[in-house]
Amino acid sequence: MTDRLKRLKYRAWYRGTREADAMIGGFFDKHSATWDESEIAWFEALVDQDDVDIMAWALGKADPPAEFALPHLVIALRKLDYIARP
Numbered sequence: 001m002t003d004r005l006k007r008l009k010y011r012a013w014y015r016g017t018r019e020a021d022a023m024i025g026g027f028f029d030k031h032s033a034t035w036d037e038s039e040i041a042w043f044e045a046l047v048d049q050d051d052v053d054i055m056a057w058a059l060g061k062a063d064p065p066a067e068f069a070l071p072h073l074v075i076a077l078r079k080l081d082y083i084a085r086p
Contacts, residue, residue, distance in 0.1 A: 005032060011047045020051035022083050023058055030082035042070050
């Protein structure tokens with residue numbers, strides 16, 4: 001794993017709340033291995049956003065802004081199948 005991805009993994013898993021950690025970190029763990037440069041850049045921009053916004057986009061309560069309009073990643077984020085259930 002590159003240093004860039006290691007930093008992103010840390011930022012994904014240490015958000016401040018367990019719910020955001022599970023949602024954003026779980027998404028990173030499930031999908032990051034197959035990302036290309038544009039998808040990594042998308043996620044880098046995503047983790048700069050507020051947790052409540054990311055969670056609203058993932059739950060379908062709000063639409064992400066145009067700069068996050070990579071449809072296949074938004075669809076994957078909204079599936080929520082990457083969150084481990086206890």
